[in-house]
Structures are given as structure tokens and as C-alpha cells.
Amino acid sequence: MIEAMPWPDLGDLLRLVSHPIPPRDEKLAQPWMLEGDRPTWLSRSSWGMAALARVVAEKTGREARIGLPEYFCEQALWPLRRERPLLHFYPVDERGWPDWEKLEGQGPPPDLFYLVHYYGHANDHARARAFCDRTGALLVEDATHALGPDSEIGLDGDVVFYSPWKFFPTPNGALMLVRPRGAALIAPLAAVLASMGRGVAPGLQWIKAAARLMAAGDRTGGWTRQASDFFRGLPIEPMAVRPLASPVSKPVLARQDLAEVARRRRENDAALRRRLLEIPGWAPFDPVPSQAPMRSAFRTQSPEQTAEAYVALRRAGIQADGWPTLPPEVLERGSSGVRLRRTVLNLPCHQGLTPERILAAVDRSGLGGA
Ligand SMILES: Cc1ncc(COP(=O)(O)O)c(C=O)c1O
Numbered sequence: 001m002i003e004a005m006p007w008p009d010l011g012d013l014l015r016l017v018s019h020p021i022p023p024r025d026e027k028l029a030q031p032w033m034l035e036g037d038r039p040t041w042l043s044r045s046s047w048g049m050a051a052l053a054r055v056v057a058e059k060t061g062r063e064a065r066i067g068l069p070e071y072f073c074e075q076a077l078w079p080l081r082r083e084r085p086l087l088h089f090y091p092v093d094e095r096g097w098p099d100w101e102k103l104e105g106q107g108p109p110p111d112l113f114y115l116v117h118y119y120g121h122a123n124d125h126a127r128a129r130a131f132c133d134r135t136g137a138l139l140v141e142d143a144t145h146a147l148g149p150d151s152e153i154g155l156d157g158d159v160v161f162y163s164p165w166k167f168f169p170t171p172n173g174a175l176m177l178v179r180p181r182g183a184a185l186i187a188p189l190a191a192v193l194a195s196m197g198r199g200v201a202p203g204l205q206w207i208k209a210a211a212r213l214m215a216a217g218d219r220t221g222g223w224t225r226q227a228s229d230f231f232r233g234l235p236i237e238p239m240a241v242r243p244l245a246s247p248v249s250k251p252v253l254a255r256q257d258l259a260e261v262a263r264r265r266r267e268n269d270a271a272l273r274r275r276l277l278e279i280p281g282w283a284p285f286d287p288v289p290s291q292a293p294m295r296s297a298f299r300t301q302s303p304e305q306t307a308e309a310y311v312a313l314r315r316a317g318i319q320a321d322g323w324p325t326l327p328p329e330v331l332e333r334g335s336s337g338v339r340l341r342r343t344v345l346n347l348p349c350h351q352g353l354t355p356e357r358i359l360a361a362v363d364r365s366g367l368g369g370a
Pocket of ligand 1: 044046047072076116142144162174
């Protein structure tokens with residue numbers, strides 16, 4: 001099985017017992033930080049998005065106006081929607097870059113402008129910076145799909161979100177970095193997060209589940225080959241208000257070698273790109289490879305071709321996925337979010353895999369007549 005996330009091995013679990021005390025929060029955050037950044041460890045970035053909105057609303061005395069791309073995950077908005085902000089979803093192009101022409105003409109400028117580095121590919125950050133400088137919006141770099149900062153990611157935001165839990169075998173663990181330019185946010189953000197509750201995300205259950213699966217020799221995390229309807233979104237689940245990272249996650253994150261993880265992911269992604277781009281109708285989600293991809297993302301020339309590939313890959317034991325669920329506001333035909341949702345497919349390329357293993361499974365899928 002080629003599962004989407006790296007699953008812990010026995011060494012991971014043993015180290016959790018032998019080194020249970022993680023370094024200080026700031027030290028733990030070092031690999032993600034630029035000089036002068038103030039880090040906050042969260043369970044999920046979504047809680048930081050909600051806290052930011054509340055801080056803006058308290059400062060302005062009205063609803064926070066938030067610009068988000070039309071290609072966004074509804075589940076990730078669950079905490080944010082509780083703050084009742086005004087969400088404006090802006091259109092994006094084929095690789096998720098803002099459609100600046102349409103965006104500039106649309107209503108009053110946002111207080112917070114989110115730029116997403118999809119699947120770990122750098123988005124149009126210099127132009128986003130210029131847009132925010134001109135309109136007075138705060139630039140939030142949504143680097144939740146990025147392993148860490150690189151030559152194009154994590155440089156321009158006033159606030160930057162990373163979600164290391166999407167890359168490493170931990171139940172949760174996300175990082176909100178506030179730049180010196182956003183220093184005025186730091187105290188109110190801390191107050192808002194404290195008022196949301198001191199709830200720490202659970203981790204022990206997750207460890208137990210990992211140990212159980214390991215004992216059973218199951219490396220899939222309970223995942224099965226069954227393909228569901230590619231076009232149906234996942235149901236939205238209410239989230240327990242536990243904004244802080246689990247103590248279980250931090251010792252695991254402290255051990256990671258980001259450069260090595262990036263190298264392995266690039267290698268797996270390159271192998272997939274070489275093989276899948278030979279298939280007529282396939283194209284990369286972004287022509288510029290990611291420096292550390294979260295997933296290998298591709299588009300095909302039609303929703304039908306993407307759905308067929310999804311079924312073939314899943315039957316061959318590869319946990320291919322589409323985008324989970326779009327916000328209801330963008331579900332109209334012809335929106336850029338819907339177009340991407342119907343044609344983009346992502347495949348695992350994590351550090352626990354090798355090109356040989358992934359390509360053997362792609363061969364089994366029969367895609368491209370292999
Ligand atoms: C683009 C994007 N932003 C933000 C989030 C939220 O991150 P987290 O899962 O750490 O709350 C997600 C989650 O999937 C996402 O896809």
C-alpha cells in the first residue's frame with residue numbers, strides 16, 4: 001500500500017518514550033522561522049486562522065474581511081466560520097495563483113489576504129506582497145502544504161502558517177509565525193488563543209492506534225483500496241476546541257531532518273512526474289517542481305480522465321486523492337475552485353516511500369497502458 005502519510009515505525013514510538021520532553025517551543029520552531037519571528041505551536045493551523053480573524057474584528061470593531069482562494073478546504077474553515085467573518089473567495093488560475101485582474105476589481109480590500117502554496121509549490125508571493133502593501137491588508141502566507149521555508153516560500157507574509165503534522169508521523173502540530181511587521185498582533189493573539197481554551201489536542205489515542213496497527217503488521221493506518229465517488233466531497237466534521245499542539249507531537253517533530261525529508265520527497269515526486277507526464281492528457285499541477293512537495297499533484301484534460309485515474313490508482317493500492325470539500329460559496333459551475341476540484345489529483349510522495357515502490361504500484365494500475 002502506498003499510503004498518503006508516513007506512519008510511525010517502532011523506532012519513532014520508542015524514541016517517544018526515551019525522549020518525551022521536547023525542546024522549548026521557540027527552539028522547536030527554529031527550522032521554520034526567519035529571524036525576528038514569534039512562533040506559536042497549535043494543534044492545527046485552522047485554529048490560528050480563527051484567532052487571527054477575532055483579533056482583527058476586535059481591533060476594527062466590525063466583522064473581519066478575509067480574502068481566500070476559491071480552491072480551499074471547507075473543513076479547514078470550521079474554526080474560522082465560528083468567528084462569523086466576511087469571507088470573500090477570489091478566483092485562481094490553473095496552478096492556484098490569484099487571478100489578479102478579477103480580484104482587484106472586487107469590492108473593498110480584505111483585512112487578511114491568504115495566499116496558499118498549494119501542495120508545496122510556491123505561489124505568486126511578490127505580487128501578493130505588493131497587493132497587500134497597496135491595500136493595507138495583512139498578508140497571510142498559507143504554507144500549510146509546505147514542509148518549511150525555502151527560496152520562494154515563507155518570505156513575504158506578515159503571518160505564516162505551517163502544518164508539519166501533514167508531513168510527519170504525528171497526530172497534530174502546526175505553527176503560526178508572526179513577523180516583526182505584525183508585532184502588534186502578538187499579545188492579542190495570545191489572549192484570544194487563551195480564551196479559546198487551554199485544550200490540548202489528544203495524542204495518546206493516536207499512539208495506541210499506531211501501536212495496535214504496528215503489532216498487526218498493518219502499515220496503512222486503516223486505509224483501504226476502496227475508491228469512493230471522486231466527485232463527492234468529504235463530510236464536514238465539527239472540531240473539538242483544542243487549539244494547542246499535543247505533547248506527543250513535539251518530541252516527534254524535534255527529531256526531524258527537514259533537508260533530508262525534502263530530498264526524498266523531491267526524488268519521489270520527480271519519479272512520478274517522469275512516469276505520469278508520459279500519459280496523453282496529463283500535466284503537472286504546477287510546471288515548476290516543488291522544493292519539498294506535500295503531494296505530487298497532476299491535472300488531466302477532463303474530469304472523467306481524472307476520475308478514472310483516481311479509481312485505477314486506488315485499486316492498485318495508491319492512496320490518490322482529490323481536494324476534500326469546497327466551500328458552499330464556490331460550488332457554482334464554472335468557478336475556478338470547481339474546475340480544479342474536478343481535474344486535479346494528488347498522489348503520495350512522502351519520505352517513507354521510494355521511487356521504486358511508487359512506480360511499481362503505478363505500473364499495477366495500468367495507467368498509460370503500462
Ligand atoms: C490550504 C489549506 N490551508 C489551511 C489548512 C488548515 O490546516 P490544518 O489542517 O493544520 O488546520 C488546510 C488543511 O487541510 C489547507 O489545505
